[in-house]
Amino acid sequence: MKKVILILLSGMLFFSNTYAQKYFGKTYTPTQTVDQFYDIADVSKGYTVMGKTELDKGFRSLEKTQEKIIELAKKKGADGIIFTMEEEVFATTSSGSGTVSKKKENKATAFSNSTTTDLKEKKIRATFIKYK
Numbered sequence: 001m002k003k004v005i006l007i008l009l010s011g012m013l014f015f016s017n018t019y020a021q022k023y024f025g026k027t028y029t030p031t032q033t034v035d036q037f038y039d040i041a042d043v044s045k046g047y048t049v050m051g052k053t054e055l056d057k058g059f060r061s062l063e064k065t066q067e068k069i070i071e072l073a074k075k076k077g078a079d080g081i082i083f084t085m086e087e088e089v090f091a092t093t094s095s096g097s098g099t100v101s102k103k104k105e106n107k108a109t110a111f112s113n114s115t116t117t118d119l120k121e122k123k124i125r126a127t128f129i130k131y132k
Contacts, residue, residue, distance in 0.1 A: 021072050025051015025128060028077025034070055035080035043080065046132040050078060056088075056123040069126045078128035091119040 028050070037043050053072060055065055066083070073081050096114030103109070 021053055021055065021068065023051055023053045023072060023076060023128075025049075025076070026130075027051075028130060031074050031077050031079060034073045034078055036070070037080060037082045038084075040082055043082065043129065047080065047129040048132060049127055050130045051076060051128045052125065053128070054123060054125045056121055062124075065124055069124070073126070073128050076128060077130070079131045080129045082127040082129065084125045084127075086123050086125065087120045088123060089118045090121050093117050093119065 053069060055069070062085075069081065069083075094114065094116045096112065098110065098112040101109045101111075
């Protein structure tokens with residue numbers, strides 16, 4: 001029985017952290033519709049930035065993540081969202097090898113090989129806007 005409770009609590013903690021959205025900004029009366037933009041230049045109306053949210057690792061589907069951000073924007077009272085997606089390098093790995101061949105006396109040939117790889121993490125950023 002204790003194992004079942006422990007498993008359920010662990011699962012709830014995992015799912016709550018996976019989709020936890022942090023929001024920094026103002027809150028207004030909830031809205032029913034939210035305009036979506038993918039470039040700041042596409043916003044033709046005057047607006048003020050009311051807040052921002054960011055999601056990094058932990059999202060499984062970009063569409064579901066986008067829906068969750070839209071729902072959060074509606075709850076916070078946003079009129080529009082400006083979406084951006086970025087990749088950030090959070091670590092770099094390096095590996096290498098080398099060989100030395102000595103075919104003739106007093107002569108050696110050396111070969112080396114090295115590979116460097118950037119480890120990247122996708123982040124979705126959303127700026128919530130309120131029309132003037």
